[in-house]
Amino acid sequence: MGFESDKQGMEFAASSKPLKPSSNVSDIVSKFAKACVSAAIDVRKNGNICGHVEILKLFDTLLALKLAYVKLQEAHLPYDPEKIRAADEEVVSLLDSLCKIKKAYKEKLLKEANSVSACSALLLAEIQVKEKALEKLKLQAKSKDKEVVGKAIHDFAKPLIALMKLSDWDLDQAANAIQASVVYAKRSHKKYAFEAYVARRMFHGFSPQPCFLENIMKLDDPIVALMEDPKSSFAKFCRTKYLLVIHPKMEESFFGNLDHRNLVANGVHPHTPFYRAFVRMARCVWYLQGFTAFVEPKAEMFGVKQGSEFSEVYMEVLEELKEYKAWFDRGQERYKVEFMVMPGFKLGETLIRSQVYVSSVVSTNVTH
Helix, strand or coil: CCCCCCCCCCCCCCCCCCCEECCCHHHHHHHHHHHHHHHHHHHHHHCCCCCHHHHHHHHHHHHHHHHHHHHHHHCECCECHHHHHHHHHHHHHHHHHHHHHHHHHHHHHHHCHHHCCHHHHHHHHHHHHHHHHHHHHHHHHHHHHHHHHHHHHHHHHHHHHHHHHHCCCCHHHHHHHHCCCCCECCHHHHHHHHHHHHHHHHCCCCCCCCCCCHHHHHCCCCHHHHHHCCCCHHHHHHHHHHHHHCCHHHHHHHHCCCHHHHHHHCCCCCCCHHHHHHHHHHHHHHHHHHHHHHHCCCCEEECCCCCCECCCCCEEECHHHHHHCHHHHCCCCCEEEEEEEECEEEECCEEECEEEEEEECCCCCCEC
16 A cells, blocks of 8 residues: 555666775874874975964864864764754865865965966875865765765654554555565564655655755744745755655545645645654655755666675675674675665765665575
8 A cells, every 4th residue: 555666766776886884083183283284384384374274264264163073973863863963064165265265275376377486386296185184074975965864764753653553554555565685683673664765755756956045044933934834945855755655545535634735735734643644754854855966966876686696895784684683793604685674875986885784695584
């Protein structure tokens, strides 16, 4: 009932050349700081003042970036989506400031082309190094955003499953309709099939598009943004995705009518708890789509087929499954993909892995 397969555009051959994993941000920031110190010492030794202002700006921005990254880490323990979004916005803002410093310095070099000094050459070289570090920082932020989206989908799946139970759905049959012939380690793990369904629909037709992100992410209740501008790109995104995720038969079984669907289809966003929960989740996916365009306009999303052999290069296993399956850390068996929960992303040569549910190829003690 409302769980027909929708995998178009979500598959990627896992046999292509392995890509470079994203770097650790703390290491990048540390190298970044050392590079700035080295440049500053050289300026003092040579008595040159060229680039002095840029050096000071770099130090100030770098310090702020390090503090913002600490906030981003702290927001994950304990997990606080609002603090994560706020810290993420601060990191993005500081990354943008670094880009502006680089741009301003390059423009200055062009104006002073006839008086280029050794100091200028050194600073230009340092800026090129920092530019690469900046790209890595952006990718790390993108990875964090994907974690936030995964948590948001998980949070929305809870009330969705609860409504299905109250409406006397056969959850086993529904999970099998989403993904047939799955070998589950535990019966309770079937909840991931519903998360996979929501993610599949939310990411269907995913296309990185630049959009204004700041205001929507600061709102405690994103439905306010829909009321203020019901014709915005975010409002259109919510309307399209709600109609795609919540099948008419599903909604009718939940509420006894299609009021939600009819309102949303006509550009009206109901203030019900269920629709509010959906909009909170949709906001995270919409933000990820916009931020992806900022990081890498030519970014690609990829998926994994059921039955594929597990590859740590392209895939990561659900945390709960890691905890349940002690064998996973031993690496003594081969595992196959039962289904993909979250897609992965290719940003240039860097890979953000897909999230999958796996089973042992030789496993026999399982629950269907």
